[in-house]
Ligand code: TRP
């Protein structure tokens with residue numbers, strides 16, 4: 001008897017700048033774990049980047065390369081998964097177009113991220129046809145590979161909910177072609193940025209994986225803490241401390257619990273507490289930064305990995321689209 005087929009995983013990241021710790025904790029950490037067990041497709045979603053960066057589209061190419069280097073240096077392994085660039089596989093666009101015919105406009109207008117992102121990126125005109133369809137393209141990404149599992153941060157939950165609705169609707173009107181994709185939420189709560197808001201490139205509060213050690217030290221040393229600790233003798237609460245989200249993500253549990261006790265009893269100072277996060281982080285980032293330097297010296301190898309990933313992804317995508325066209329009768 002054949003072993004049961006491996007479940008298919010899909011996830012994507014927008015190439016809009018270098019990867020930060022929030023990207024790692026929210027997504028890449030589970031990407032790394034899943035590549036050992038599942039059939040994983042990981043995509044650098046260039047057209048999603050275009051939906052917000054269309055006025056400076058020439059920056060996207062460099063960001064694709066940077067993101068690929070980030071992922072490969074973290075240990076995303078093209079021998080275990082398919083790593084590719086979305087726009088190398090035109091079938092994503094074809095399926096996006098087809099799905100768009102099935103989706104009532106109000107479904108898209110009520111996706112909360114549509115308005116939120118417009119506010120967050122107020123300097124950009126995002127009241128566009130393409131940006132409204134962002135979650136449709138995301139749905140196409142996922143179901144093109146018949147993926148069942150989608151590892152993402154909680155901020156993507158609304159998009160996955162829509163993806164399931166769209167999938168059901170297509171399956172109902174046409175034929176049961178696609179499985180409904182399930183969200184695999186990351187277990188660690190979201191990371192705060194240096195100013196205490198959620199870590200995000202557009203807030204200018206991010207710690208980047210490729211930041212030099214002295215920059216990382218400085219960013220964390222000045223990061224916002226529980227405001228109750230005005231003086232060293234004031235006790236604090238790690239649950240209300242933005243900096244402590246780093247501890248939850250990177251510091252071993254016993255050490256972390258000890259520090260939390262020290263905070264609540266004013267037994268330790270914030271700098272001492274932060275030093276544990278800095279040490280853990282620099283320990284984790286050391287090997288990554290070493291690999292990054294090697295990839296930067298050999299850009300050809302990165303391009304070749306992406307080209308090969310694109311070929312493998314496209315094989316799957318072509319198979320699905322043949323079935324879709326057949327079922328549509330087109
Ligand atoms: N919207 C996702 C984000 O901003 C990126 C993305 C695009 C994605 N297509 C996807 C994530 C498909 C998961 C599956 O992070």
Ligand code: SF4
Pocket residue numbers: 225226229236237238241242243244260262263264268269270271273274
């Ligand atoms: Fe935050 Fe640590 Fe300071 Fe407590 S001691 S407020 S957890 S940085």
